[in-house]
Amino acid sequence: MYEGPVQDLIDELGRLPGVGPKSAQRIAFHLLATEPADIERLQHALQKVKEGVVFCDVCGNVSAETRCRICRDPKRDLSLVCVVEEPKDVQAIERTREFKGRYHVLGGALDPLSGVGPDQLRIRQLLNRIGTTTDGVDISEVIIATDPNTEGEATATYLVRMLRDFPGLTVTRLASGLPMGGDLEFADELTLGRALSGRRSM
């Protein structure tokens, strides 16, 4: 235990995800030795993240304005919506540069153990969005890109149930299978099993 402010800082840092007691201590002493100007910049950034960041009205992604950059982009295909759990999933899909539609961020997945049900996710907003026409374009396809784990799969199943009553709407699920550049022999049985059942003809 250190005295006063240093220990307070270590405790606060230690509550961050991915930061253990050792790392917290290292960061704290690094900050102690840092130039005051750098500290001020960090302080400013921390403050701005709560005050300056808003969530996009349309998709729920983090944004600097009421509408995020993607939802404002006129070149985006309005008929395509990709549903993801977290803003970081948007970044992951954006990096592929394959997807030209827009997103919908749920803010998590169904997780009764942590008390997360449909009301805690942005599912109602998704249903509203699909029911309305934007700039004369209807949403024609929803791609469900939740994580391929127990909670993500349950969320996907739930969404499929909610979306099947929309006429003319196609609902698809991201394929799961083998990583590119990998060796078949190193794939685990579950992944390989799914890749087999989801195979396509060539």
Added chain:
Amino acid sequence: MHVRHLQVSDFRSWELADLAFEPGVSVLVGRNGQGKTNLVEAIGYVATLGSHRVATDAPLIRHGAQRAVVRAVVVNDDRELLVELEITAGKANRARINRGPVPRPRDVLGILRTVLFAPEDLSLVRGDPSDRRRFLDEMLVLRAPRFAGVRSDYDRVLKQRSALLKTVKHSRSADLSTLDVWDGHLAKHGAELLAARMKLVRDMAGHVTSAYAEVAPESRPALISYRSSVGELPEDRESIEDLLLAELDRVRRQEIERGVCLVGPHRDDLDLTLGELPAKGYASHGESWSFALALRLGGYELMRVDGIEPVLVLDDVFAELDRGRRQQLAKVAAAAEQVLITAAVAEDVPDELSGARFEVNGGEVRRV
């Protein structure tokens, strides 16, 4: 298959132990509390990533140490594989095969297969249904490592669904609409587990009956059968899934009322009968022991039929058996490719099983 080399550090009572084994019989002899069982427990850990004595990993790490390391060289059809496992308290364990790290420790499952019989196995006959379910699931994983994933998926869904049932019960306002979703996933994973367990019991039943007749020839016939919480089950997975869904629908009100999950493989049991009567409660001490042994030997035979030659581990069991049963067990064991035996007194081990002998004493192990 056989274990050629075992090295443990900071595992249980051992700071360091290094043993070279050969095919055939190896007997570890030493007074109680010298760490014989800890060594065969380490071998069991390489095969199952679990201990036959404790449910968590923490007790496996030597008191005061950060992590335990188990290294085993396994020979299978003249092919040697070095498996290394690092067990760290409260953190994910790490595994390496032939010095190369693997993404998940469970990738090492299947390299070494063991059938371990220990005093704790008496709970297979006298203990709770959960002991027998664990026995079945361990056998499933030994036969096809994929089932480790099926089982953990099922457990996860079960946990989530149980949590949902509890909140539905207490708040009464929580959204019921997602229960259908969890029902579907529970039935899907549950049906896969159930179909596999039933096939396993069908495949193994005959071997258990004949193993029991060999070990206890004077006793009544021993039978095993799978008992599902939903009654008679069809054989194929799709029909089981439909049945589970129908059953979940039927008991839904009751489940919400009680806040627990009442349908699924986590409520099942393996019925053990001797003649006409259930073994639990009716079998004598000797009969219970023989039945537990017959379950292990049945599993061992089944693996041999599958074309796998598992390592047979007999931990401190001869002292519990009478002379006739010792001889019978020795006969079965002598035919195995490798048998590892622990005993407090060397005289307890029948003469048929005289092989390499190791003395375990005062934190040292020495071949004699």
